[in-house]
Amino acid sequence: MKKLILIASIAAAVLAGGCTNAPSENEGSGQEQQTSAPTTEPTASAQPGNEATPAPTAPQAGNGTTGEDGQAQTFATPKDAASAVITALKNKDIKALNAYVHPENGLRFSPYAHIDSESAVHFGPGKLPELNDDTVYTWGAYDGSGEPIKLTFGQYYDRFVYDHDYANPQETGWDTILGSGNTTPNMKEIYPDSYVVDYHFKGFDEKNEGMDWASLILVLQEHEGGWYVSAIAHSGWTI
Template sequence: MKYLFIFFTAILLASCAETDVQEPVQEEPTEAIEDIEHPDEGNSANEDEPKKEMGLEETADHIVTLLRDQEMEALADYVHPTKGVRFSPYGHINVDEDKVLFAEQLVEVWEDETVYHWGYFDGSGHPIEKTFRDYYDRFVYDHDYANAEETAVNERLGDGMMIDNSDEIYPDADIVDYYFSGFEEEYEGMDWRSLRIVLEEQDGKWYLVGIIHDEWTI
């Protein structure tokens, strides 16, 4: 009887030992799921930060890129709110003839088939009568100024007979010149071209007040 009691006690103890065995503890992941950055939330911390305004040359470069890509709505955001942007076909600015467009007009006129008066051709004196798109092709983005041969700030790179009066017309502005020295060797540089972006700073932002196209004139 004594040995039977010991036998059953041993069985009971063995059974209890099996039930008390703990399962291996699962290690915590090295990064909690809620802390993993979601692809769509990567920049959420910076969304409320104020946008840094671009500097003079950076703004001018961006405007030339918008002109290249014909992004008139985006370009309109840079047009001066009270002065608009004046389009000058040549280096001598004619305030009586050069057309001024405001932001909302710039977007509308891009799709407009109306023929407007933009001034007069150098040499012939014939009126420049064109739609805005046609004027753009001849007197705005007639070459790839986004990849200009040379650029300069407040310096006229092209040399011609026409008097540059931009300092007089835009005394508070800075002008970035995008320049090609020429395209055909036979013309010996007389086929140079420039696109000048005229910018004025207001409340920390650079605004577009003029687009001057320049070339060799007689």
């Protein structure tokens, strides 16, 4: 009988020891979950971090308007360059126009389609005067009278550059001269590697039977992979 009591006591002690060890194992696994939780929280906070949307993107896009700071603007094609130049002329934006001028050849102005390289006024890269500059230049000679064309840059601009809305012409000649009157265009002789764009109006009043036609011709040249304007020539009916 004493043996049975002793065996029962030992069994009870073993069972009691097993019950006390169970909570200890559960507590250990709970601690592992708690320590692993902080490792996931930093990961979650890093994901919404602004690395996926870099802040420099918008400012870089804004800096694309290179012409605004007076530096040379590069265009991959002559048509792109011509479009930028004619827009600058329309807006009277001399700062932008300066950026489109050929970096080596500068910009020459001619009142007629036949460019006189000796008398035509030439400005170096980035050297265009302001429209309100009061310096008087001799731009060549008037057709017919032969009198010298003495005008300020602003006066010449209004008379021999943007005297019509050439940004919206009736016709556009891509590497083709559409009108020349009695003068012979010589752009390709002076600038043999050039591409010319002729913004042309066939006339403005029917009673003039086309004798009031007008053109603005851009002479574009390539330089180190980009296209720039080297000359701007006005053209119209001449005697």
